[in-house]
Amino acid sequence: MDRVNISFASLSMNRDLGLSATVYGLGAGLFFVGYALCEVPSNLLLMRFGAKRWLARIMFTWGLLAMAMMFVRTPLEFYILRFLLGMAEAGFFPGVIYYLTLWFPVRMRARAVSRFYIALPLSSTVMGSLAGWLLGMNGKFGLTGWQWLFLLEGIPPVLFSFVLLRTLPDGPEKARWLTPDEKAAMGRVLAADGAQAHLGHDSGILRTLLYPKVWMMGLFMFFLLTCSYGFSFSAPAILQGATGWSVATVGYVIAIFGVAGAVGMLIGAASSDRAGERTFHTIVPALGMSVGYLIASYGHGVWTMVLPLGLSFLLYNAIQGPSLAIPMQFLSGRAAAAGIAAMNTITMFSGLVAPYWMGLMKDKTGDYRVGLRGLVLSSLCAAGMMCLLSWSLRRTKMLKARAVDASSMDGVKIDLKA
Numbered sequence: 001m002d003r004v005n006i007s008f009a010s011l012s013m014n015r016d017l018g019l020s021a022t023v024y025g026l027g028a029g030l031f032f033v034g035y036a037l038c039e040v041p042s043n044l045l046l047m048r049f050g051a052k053r054w055l056a057r058i059m060f061t062w063g064l065l066a067m068a069m070m071f072v073r074t075p076l077e078f079y080i081l082r083f084l085l086g087m088a089e090a091g092f093f094p095g096v097i098y099y100l101t102l103w104f105p106v107r108m109r110a111r112a113v114s115r116f117y118i119a120l121p122l123s124s125t126v127m128g129s130l131a132g133w134l135l136g137m138n139g140k141f142g143l144t145g146w147q148w149l150f151l152l153e154g155i156p157p158v159l160f161s162f163v164l165l166r167t168l169p170d171g172p173e174k175a176r177w178l179t180p181d182e183k184a185a186m187g188r189v190l191a192a193d194g195a196q197a198h199l200g201h202d203s204g205i206l207r208t209l210l211y212p213k214v215w216m217m218g219l220f221m222f223f224l225l226t227c228s229y230g231f232s233f234s235a236p237a238i239l240q241g242a243t244g245w246s247v248a249t250v251g252y253v254i255a256i257f258g259v260a261g262a263v264g265m266l267i268g269a270a271s272s273d274r275a276g277e278r279t280f281h282t283i284v285p286a287l288g289m290s291v292g293y294l295i296a297s298y299g300h301g302v303w304t305m306v307l308p309l310g311l312s313f314l315l316y317n318a319i320q321g322p323s324l325a326i327p328m329q330f331l332s333g334r335a336a337a338a339g340i341a342a343m344n345t346i347t348m349f350s351g352l353v354a355p356y357w358m359g360l361m362k363d364k365t366g367d368y369r370v371g372l373r374g375l376v377l378s379s380l381c382a383a384g385m386m387c388l389l390s391w392s393l394r395r396t397k398m399l400k401a402r403a404v405d406a407s408s409m410d411g412v413k414i415d416l417k418a
Contacts, residue, residue, distance in 0.1 A: 001123045002066050002089075004254075005153050007233050008131040009069075009146035011240075011247060016144060019075060025359025027078040028233050032351025034086030039348065040209070042091025043098060043341035047334065050170040051099045054091070059161035061088040067154030070147040086348075094340040097324060101336055102171045103186075106193045106328055107273060114269030114321035121261030121317050124232075128255030131236075132248030194332035208338045213330050213396075216389040218346030220282075220323070223382035225347050227289055227375045228316050230354035231309065238368045242305045257310050261317035269321025278329075279390040281322035283383045285315040290379040297372035312379075323386075329393060 006028055014024050046054040065085045072078045096116060104112040134152060135145035143151070169175045172186050208214065231238070235257075239250045272281040292312030299305035331339040354375075361371035 001127050001153050002062070002085075002157075003120075004124055004127040004232065005131075005149055007236050008127065008135065008247070008251070009149050011236055012135060012138070012144065013072075013146040016146070017073065017075075017078070019078065021359040021362040022356070023075050023078070023359075025233070025355040025357070027075065027082045028355040028359075029352035030079050031082045031086040031089075032229075032348040034083040034088075035090045035351070036086075036345045036348035038087050038090035039094060039345040040338060040341040043094050043337045044205075046091060046095045046098070047337050051095065052165060052168040052170050055095060055099075055168065056161040056165040058089060058092045058095075059157045059164060062092070063154045063157035063159075063161070064088075065154075066157065067151050069150040069154075070143070091341065094337075094344040097340050098337045099171075101328060101332070102190070105189050106325070107276070109325040109328055110269040110272045110278070110321035113324045114265045117320050117324070118262050118265050120320070121258040121265060121313075123258070124261065125255040125258030128251040128253070128258060131251040132246075135247060193328070205334075205338050208331070208335045209342050211330075211339065213389065213392060214327075214339045214342050215346065216385060216392060217327055218343040220382055220385040220389060221343060221347040222350045223378045223385060224286065224316070224319065224323070224350075226350040226354045226378040227293070227312070227382070228354075229351050230358050230371060230375045230378070231293075231313070233355040234358045234362070234368055234371070235309075237362075238309070238372075239306060241367060242299075243301060253306065257313045260310060260314045264314040264318035265320055268318030272322035272325065278322045278326045279386055282319045282326075283386050283390075285319045286379050286383040286386065288312070288315045290376045290383075293372050293375040293379065297369045297376070326389070330396075 010019075010024050010028075013019070014021075019027070042054070042058075062085065065081065065088050069081055069085070072081060097113065100109065100112050100116065131149070134149040137143070137148040138145035140148070172178060172183055175183075178186070235254055236247070236250050239245065239253060240247070243250075245253070268281055268285070272278055275281075289312045292308040292315070295308040296305045296312075299308060327340055327343065328336065357374055358368060358371040361374070362368055364370075
């Protein structure tokens with residue numbers, strides 16, 4: 001919800017504080033600079049202190065800074081708090097993705113990731129449903145509507161940090177509900193999966209950070225999230241400008257987008273796990289997103305703008321489970337913690353680029369159509385990067401198979417000589 005609320009707050013906050021679309025876009029994006037800079041250190045600290053303590057710390061500081069957004073008065077204050085908010089949240093998403101690898105085997109990871117990450121589209125549903133009501137509290141106890149929005153949405157993560165601290169086990173070995181035999185069985189399955197990875201627990205951090213496949217995956221997610229953030233941070237303004245609907249109506253439409261995205265995420269993950277295939281389940285939806293953005297960039301009204309954008313949102317969410325299961329094909333153990341964080345670091349710069357791009361195009365052209373055309377290119381680049389990564393994974397697998405065959409042949413020659 002913290003990713004979505006700023007877009008609704010901007011409908012009145014920008015006017016109250018005199019923020020231009022460019023200033024808003026830069027401030028929205030600075031969140032991701034702070035996030036990216038602290039991503040790898042945060043994930044390594046999670047391994048040091050345990051998931052329970054570190055994720056609880058993230059939630060607590062994140063909620064406090066989210067509430068502090070209500071005190072913003074100048075562009076500089078807006079920039080600083082957005083940057084600090086990103087620092088506070090850094091490591092949460094890659095930390096949870098890594099944490100799930102401690103519990104679920106490879107064949108189940110798309111579904112496992114999707115059932116966690118379904119929070120992303122559903123946050124749009126909750127935020128869209130609540131935004132009109134929260135902004136409608138304007139003037140109560142001397143606070144504006146957007147101040148109420150930040151205040152009331154910062155309280156739950158602070159409270160939930162104590163729930164995490166009390167209930168979340170650091171891993172299967174700490175889970176009170178598992179028997180020793182169940183823990184041992186889980187360990188054997190997960191160890192077998194880890195043995196197939198290219199980089200494992202003993203791989204150095206630097207080697208992991210420089211691994212080409214980590215960069216390919218990071219760039220794929222960068223292009224993909226450029227599309228997501230480019231639309232989501234401007235979605236209320238785009239839809240309101242295209243249709244003339246009220247804030248409440250726009251909120252309900254975005255809520256419907258969220259439900260559709262949640263359904264798409266579950267279906268995409270289930271299909272990918274059932275087929276045992278990842279790249280086709282990412283490339284085809286990415287190409288579909290580009291078509292949706294292209295149609296919307298020339299469209300007007302519901303049928304040629306709102307529906308194509310809704311379809312692109314659905315397809316974006318359908319990609320998440322399959323794509324986030326791909327890194328586990330070549331990373332495990334400490335390499336997975338560092339590698340996932342590194343990918344997310346690369347990815348998070350999309351949060352700086354996309355809102356700034358959309359805001360700049362809005363200020364220069366008067367609407368968001370040129371900005372949407374830029375998202376067409378970004379989704380095509382995502383599809384192209386996944387094609388390259390898929391080729392690289394197949395080539396590594398082929399070379400590994402040849403090495404095994406060569407080793408076997410050497411063994412045969414030795415036996416014959418004997």
